[in-house]
Amino acid sequence: MGTFQIEGGHQLKGEITPQGAKNEALQILCAVLLTPEEVIISNIPDIRDVNKLIDILRNLGVKIQKLGKGKYSFKSDELNLEYLESEQFKKEGSGLRGSIMIVGPLLARFGKGYIPRPGGDKIGRRRLDTHFEGFINLGAEFRYNKEERFYGVEAPEGLTGTYMLLDEASVTGTANIVMAAVLAKGTTTIYNAACEPYLQQLCKMLNAMGAKISGVGSNLLVIDGVKALGGCEHRVLPDMIEIGSWIGLAAMTKSEITIKNVSWENLGLIPNTFRKLGITLERVGDDIHIPAHTNGYQIESYIDGSFMTIADAPWPGFTPDLLSIVLVVATQARGEVMVHQKMFESRLFFVDKLIDMGAKIILCDPHRATIIGHDFQSTLKATTMVSPDIRAGISLLIAALSAKGTSTIHNIEQIDRGYENIDERLRAIGAKIIRVEV
Incomplete structure (x- = not known):
């Protein structure tokens, strides 16, 4: 069994190339x-x-x-x-x-x-x-x-x-x-x-x-x-779920990151969904450049003033595999958003770990969670966690990289199921993460 130890609270910088899908x-x-x-x-x-x-x-x-x-x-x-x-x-x-x-x-x-x-x-x-x-x-x-x-x-x-x-x-x-x-x-x-x-x-x-x-x-x-x-x-195409993960990572850590060769024409609603969270994405050729969000990011609201709901749907709707990323990114946004996970009834249960870290989240039922963003006025707290599945695992890893202090994530085999050499690739852009085999 493996464990990640993450010293969070550091800005990252550099280029990262998504793996095959x-x-x-x-x-x-x-x-x-x-x-x-x-x-x-x-x-x-x-x-x-x-x-x-x-x-x-x-x-x-x-x-x-x-x-x-x-x-x-x-x-x-x-x-x-x-x-x-x-x-x-x-x-x-x-x-x-x-x-x-x-x-x-x-x-x-x-x-x-x-x-x-x-x-x-x-x-x-x-x-x-x-x-x-x-x-x-x-x-x-x-x-x-x-x-x-x-x-x-x-x-x-x-x-x-x-x-x-x-x-x-x-x-x-x-x-x-x-x-x-x-x-x-x-x-x-x-x-x-x-x-x-x-x-x-x-x-x-x-x-x-x-x-x-x-x-x-x-x-x-x-x-x-x-x-x-x-x-x-x-x-094989580049992995759109990994691309969305790096967008979320850049925003949460206020980092300037360029994601290389993303195959823009196959990203569907992913770029615009993150823009609704207030994240700036710049298209440079076939790359995505995310500038450092030093002043945070503001969640959009609907025309009538009601707060945003982001839900999954079959393609060309928003992929359910990125809702966990949206949820963790929203914990440090300005504003509120509801995440509605329609397909799987247990995928939002990892939010208790984010709540332990200080996030303001109301789990309405197995499919819906309301997130009230901190706007970086208070940071997430480092803690010890267990990764329950691939997508929750990467979301908790992003949370840990944004939190001040040292966090530990157990059961990282779940993360390894979907992300190639993730600790090495994150260290290459400045993350302080080490893998410990237990």
Whole structure:
């Protein structure tokens, strides 16, 4: 188990480059199972969740070569499908929620796919119904071993395209169904599909492999099935969640930071949402420059004078993964804001740790919190904390970097699941943070 010790209250300065996007990488890596030909992927982040998935693919028989930093070659021409029903896979797959996305490609190519009930963040219920209802619509048979908590889908005669209306715009659910449908017979139409940039990236990669997907970027995807897919090269986008994290860090620590190569066209509402909190963002080419907010930042109010509410929504709405960052940034703003987390009922429960640090937060219910900003008139107090999940973990780390004194964060493995070498990268811009292995 690891621990971060953070001496907060210092201004930072410099440039930081975002890692490759975790959520895209998990989808893209599963897609290599759709072809026996070589697939080369670059800008893969070196983080726990992604490395776990790479290990699962290797154990499944995928031939993997590291070609350079973040660049890998994958070839799925001789897979060991018996691994899917092994005790080893049940253990490894259950520790990674993203492993659910191997089911669609395996079902499409081999007529069967299995997965143990996956784990992941402790942020509330995250159902898998959308995935399996999509597979069933395509003609697969579903089975669930309750004693072993093991899911399976089988389609020995292959899948058949159909029309389906998803009950929720699930990103991983849409990705899984799309990967299953690209090799199905006939045409599949998916309405209420997720359309996040990472899902768009997956569709673009699949089209480069020979798939026929139209409507990319909308919530209506049309997929004409093909008999086989070939290889391709693909580059993962920069991680928008990490970009939002660095924006929040700059504001909270009154630091001048430039975030390099952010892919502005794929950031959606993220820049404007932080501007609503009073944070100045300057676009310089494809970079974001945040000047030092020495005079603080003022939360906007609505035209009628009522205070701001920031809520998550499916893309192109604001991503739920950044609400924890918005919440912690608001603790030092001028003004008030309500954060409404609609998707997960446990994601706001980390606010008790911020309250212990001196933040003024009212947890209205499991989904809503009202934050009254300090305007830096009083700083957060250093404390000892435990990271409950990836996004809460980075939010607590930002709070610790802004607080005077030395804070300790335990269970940093949660942060490492989503952020690459974060302590080294923060030290490079002046943060006083050390990693202690316990």
